[in-house]
Amino acid sequence: MATTASLPEEDLTCPVCRDIFRDPVILLCSHSFCKDCIHGYWREREVKECPVCRKRSKLSDAPLNRALKNLCEAYSKEKASAGVLCSLHGEKYKLFCRDHGQPACLVCQTSELHTNHKFCPIDEAAKEYKESVLKLLQNKLEVLEADSRTCVQTADTITSQALSTERIIREQFEELHQFLRNETVVRIAALKQDEDYKSQMMMRKIEEMNREISSLSDTIQTLEEELGAENISLLQDYEVIKKRVQCILPDPERVSGALIDVARHLGNLQFRVWENMQEIVEYTPVILDPNTAHPDLILSGDLTSFTCRLSDDQQQLPDNPERFKHRYAVLGSEGFSSGIHSWDVEVGDSKEWAVGVAIESCDRKETSRWHISGVWYVLSREGSDYIDQVSPNACYCLEPFKVKPQRIRVQLDWDKETVSLSDPVNNQRIGCFFKNPQIFSLSFTERIFPFLSGDYVRVMPVKASVTV
Numbered sequence: 281m282a283t284t285a286s287l288p289e290e291d292l293t294c295p296v297c298r299d300i301f302r303d304p305v306i307l308l309c310s311h312s313f314c315k316d317c318i319h320g321y322w323r324e325r326e327v328k329e330c331p332v333c334r335k336r337s338k339l340s341d342a343p344l345n346r347a348l349k350n351l352c353e354a355y356s357k358e359k360a361s362a363g364v365l366c367s368l369h370g371e372k373y374k375l376f377c378r379d380h381g382q383p384a385c386l387v388c389q390t391s392e393l394h395t396n397h398k399f400c401p402i403d404e405a406a407k408e409y410k411e412s413v414l415k416l417l418q419n420k421l422e423v424l425e426a427d428s429r430t431c432v433q434t435a436d437t438i439t440s441q442a443l444s445t446e447r448i449i450r451e452q453f454e455e456l457h458q459f460l461r462n463e464t465v466v467r468i469a470a471l472k473q474d475e476d477y478k479s480q481m482m483m484r485k486i487e488e489m490n491r492e493i494s495s496l497s498d499t500i501q502t503l504e505e506e507l508g509a510e511n512i513s514l515l516q517d518y519e520v521i522k523k524r525v526q527c528i529l530p531d532p533e534r535v536s537g538a539l540i541d542v543a544r545h546l547g548n549l550q551f552r553v554w555e556n557m558q559e560i561v562e563y564t565p566v567i568l569d570p571n572t573a574h575p576d577l578i579l580s581g582d583l584t585s586f587t588c589r590l591s592d593d594q595q596q597l598p599d600n601p602e603r604f605k606h607r608y609a610v611l612g613s614e615g616f617s618s619g620i621h622s623w624d625v626e627v628g629d630s631k632e633w634a635v636g637v638a639i640e641s642c643d644r645k646e647t648s649r650w651h652i653s654g655v656w657y658v659l660s661r662e663g664s665d666y667i668d669q670v671s672p673n674a675c676y677c678l679e680p681f682k683v684k685p686q687r688i689r690v691q692l693d694w695d696k697e698t699v700s701l702s703d704p705v706n707n708q709r710i711g712c713f714f715k716n717p718q719i720f721s722l723s724f725t726e727r728i729f730p731f732l733s734g735d736y737v738r739v740m741p742v743k744a745s746v747t748v
Contacts, residue, residue, distance in 0.1 A: 293421040301348060301352045302350065303315040303344065303349065305342035306342060306345040307342055307512050308338070308339065309337075315342075318342060344666075366384070376399065376404070377398070378399065379403075380397065383402055384399065392598060397742035433596065433597075437552070448582075475540060482535070563744040564582075568584065568610050569583075572602045572604060572610050572644070573605055574605070575587075575594045577590055577610055580738075582735075585737065586737060602644065604644045605644065611730065611731060614729075615727030616729075617694065617727045619694055620693050624704060625689075625737055625738070627660075627730060627737055628686050628736055629686070631734050632659070632735060633688075633699065634732070634733040635661055636656060637656055637657070637692055638652070638655040638728050639654040639726050639728060639729075642655050655731055656699055682706065683703070689704045697714070698714045737748065
């Protein structure tokens with residue numbers, strides 16, 4: 281007699297949920313569905329229709345398909361009881377072979393196939409396996425919960441970063457606006473001063489001209505009286521009178537430079553303001569990336585320096601993939617993939633500092649405090665006259681300090697695959713990393729980023745110049 285287990289499972293599967301029927305009901309079109317499935321399907325639609333053939337149903341509540349329900353229940357029972365008997369001996373599984381990792385019957389325990397194997401009751405093995413699976417799931421749940429907390433913390437950090445960045449942007453633009461306001465005041469004052477000087481000069485010229493006009497009017501009146509004499513006397517004295525008139529009427533002097541020199545005030549005005557702006561604007565060749573900084577590093581607002589604050593009150597920052605976890609370090613925000621690049625780093629009186637470069641894929645979660653894969657740097661510790669720790673897997677040459685450096689110059693030649701460090705203040709070499717495939721492989725195959733670590737480190741600005 282055929283059992284329900286021999287029936288195709290798709291014949292006992294609901295077309296909606298794709299699972300074995302639960303409380304199946306039948307429509308007038310002869311299609312059957314789980315009761316909850318067809319009611320849920322109908323709730324989402326205005327017309328009650330069959331999900332398979334789309335034929336409308338006139339029934340408000342489809343009748344139970346009892347025959348199909350019995351078949352499904354029998355199928356589920358047979359499926360559950362399948363595999364409980366030993367395929368070799370026909371006995372019920374009561375033991376579990378730990379060596380083979382599979383159920384066994386009492387006959388299997390004494391068979392040659394299981395000689396010297398370890399067995400335990402099947403219930404005990406099932407309990408262990410259940411606990412193991414639950415533990416794996418619990419571990420996975422804990423990982424997911426930790427990731428969820430990290431995502432929440434990241435979202436909070438994004439909001440905090442946006443607010444902080446907006447505040448700093450406004451502050452820096454306010455400095456620029458204040459500079460421009462000051463420039464406006466200075467230049468308007470210079471224009472007013474020029475206007476006053478030119479106006480006063482013209483007022484003096486006008487007063488002088490008025491005096492000359494008044495004097496000339498008096499002279500004209502006198503001459504008119506003299507010219508009123510007899511004609512014979514006028515003709516006799518004409519040359520003398522003519523000379524007198526020429527002496528008292530010199531040609532007026534023209535005033536040069538009387539107008540405001542508008543070109544001096546407006547010529548290349550924006551460019552000259554830009555030149556003056558260099559006094560307050562700095563250019564720093566390396567900007568630190570706060571998303572890579574260890575939580576104990578406190579970065580400055582302009583992202584050019586940091587201090588290390590070792591305390592239990594650590595900054596609440598997400599453990600994103602870019603961030604250093606065990607090394608108190610930070611990377612520059614811009615990577616280099618060609619050319620020669622140089623930057624100066626002030627370490628001051630730091631008890632400990634490390635300066636160098638790192639590849640983009642360097643291991644930022646490595647537990648070792650000193651050796652970091654993919655980072656080439658030199659390290660100085662308190663009380664040492666040498667750079668007493670360097671990166672592994674790189675060729676290098678180091679020199680002792682003549683004077684303890686307070687500023688380090690890093691020069692990266694990406695194309696030649698070399699990194700050199702020096703003290704620009706005391707003109708002394710510190711060290712150099714270079715490529716030598718016969719010993720170590722220092723190979724630049726990806727972007728290279730500035731690497732900085734220490735108690736206090738500051739990237740020095742360079743003098744910017746405006747040239748035409």
